[in-house]
Amino acid sequence: MYQFIAGLPKVELHLHIEGSLEPELMFQLAKRNNIDIPYASPDEVRAAYDFSNLQSFLDIYYQGAQVLITERDFYDLTWAYMLRCKTDNVLHAELFFDPQTHTSRGVDFDLVMKGICGALAAAEIELGISSQLILCFLRHLDEASAFDTLNQAQAWKQQIVAVGLDSSELGHPPEKFARVFATARQQGYLTVAHAGEEGPSSNIIDALDILQVSRIDHGVRCVDDPQLVTRLIDEQIHLTVCPLSNTKLKVFASMEQHNIVDLLYKGVSVGVNSDDPAYFGGYMNDNFNALANAHPLTYEQLAKFTSNAIDASFCNAQRKYELQQQLQVYLDKQ
Ligand code: ADE
Ligand code: ZN
Numbered sequence: 001m002y003q004f005i006a007g008l009p010k011v012e013l014h015l016h017i018e019g020s021l022e023p024e025l026m027f028q029l030a031k032r033n034n035i036d037i038p039y040a041s042p043d044e045v046r047a048a049y050d051f052s053n054l055q056s057f058l059d060i061y062y063q064g065a066q067v068l069i070t071e072r073d074f075y076d077l078t079w080a081y082m083l084r085c086k087t088d089n090v091l092h093a094e095l096f097f098d099p100q101t102h103t104s105r106g107v108d109f110d111l112v113m114k115g116i117c118g119a120l121a122a123a124e125i126e127l128g129i130s131s132q133l134i135l136c137f138l139r140h141l142d143e144a145s146a147f148d149t150l151n152q153a154q155a156w157k158q159q160i161v162a163v164g165l166d167s168s169e170l171g172h173p174p175e176k177f178a179r180v181f182a183t184a185r186q187q188g189y190l191t192v193a194h195a196g197e198e199g200p201s202s203n204i205i206d207a208l209d210i211l212q213v214s215r216i217d218h219g220v221r222c223v224d225d226p227q228l229v230t231r232l233i234d235e236q237i238h239l240t241v242c243p244l245s246n247t248k249l250k251v252f253a254s255m256e257q258h259n260i261v262d263l264l265y266k267g268v269s270v271g272v273n274s275d276d277p278a279y280f281g282g283y284m285n286d287n288f289n290a291l292a293n294a295h296p297l298t299y300e301q302l303a304k305f306t307s308n309a310i311d312a313s314f315c316n317a318q319r320k321y322e323l324q325q326q327l328q329v330y331l332d333k334q
Helices: 002-007 023-032 042-047 054-067 071-087 099-103 109-127 143-159 174-186 202-209 220-224 226-234 243-248 260-266 284-294 299-312 317-332
Strands: 010-016 090-097 130-138 162-166 190-195 215-218 238-241 270-272
Touching: 002 284, 002 299, 010 215, 010 238, 010 270, 010 284, 010 299, 023 042, 023 054, 023 071, 054 099, 071 090, 071 109, 090 109, 090 317, 099 109, 099 130, 099 143, 109 130, 109 143, 130 143, 143 174, 162 174, 174 190, 174 202, 190 202, 202 215, 202 220, 202 226, 215 220, 220 226, 220 238, 220 260, 226 260, 238 260, 238 299, 243 284, 260 270, 260 299, 270 284, 270 299, 284 299, 299 317
Parallel strands: 010 090, 090 130, 130 162, 162 190, 190 215, 215 238, 238 270
Antiparallel strands: none
């Protein structure tokens, strides 16, 4: 099974680039930029990664991002993630980035974009991995800050396929960003949103109806509303599910209790993703392996996660076709 998973072509649609900052790189960048961090070693950083809920993680995640200062930092961060994609046979990745985490510290929006886009372009050429970039608004900040961020993205519209919504879900429902998302859609962006991770299933409905998202990030609380599950199946709305994240943040008490396999059986379009792999104990292969350890899954079911993600990706039709072909070739070889 591990061997099958290792070779399985994969597509990642839910990855926060700031969440791929490994403690070793955090230390290296802290040194390079003369920034004090409250830990003595990378191991000490890892020991602090014991989360009780989403907020307890976010507090540490925003603190960690403070070592990211220069264009080279963002390049190195992104390149390290793309190398992990290569190792895990991820053929296509759609990355979230949180500009407000950086601009609020005086780090220039354009510098962030240059660093990330430089590494993504290099990965396409040198590693053959295609990618897209999704700008996320931090939902704990206000509408004005989101509009300001959307304006700063104007010059980079060609490099950003969609806008998304992340950070603290409780107390910050989708409707808070209705006008920002409407403007973004008018400007030609696709939309996605974190919903139904810790927050209620009604956030999923509001993300679909108010923000008009193309897919839902997490969405696992949909099961609280059977009518919504039927809608997700009928409309084939994709959920970018993150198994290790959900167990680390206590959305589920254990991997055995995770509902992704139930959702797959029901006919919901679900995929497997790593969310913040440096914080949650693993990249794509680790997420697939953790699931396969806890649930009986056939090769076909594991491949269906990839196939669903290809269909829900923001690639053009030609690239989707190529990815489905590569998946089929792999399955035919088994
Ligand atoms: N930002 C980074 N990871 C996140 C998650 N799992 N939920 C909400 N916001 C996030
Ligand atoms: Zn996320």
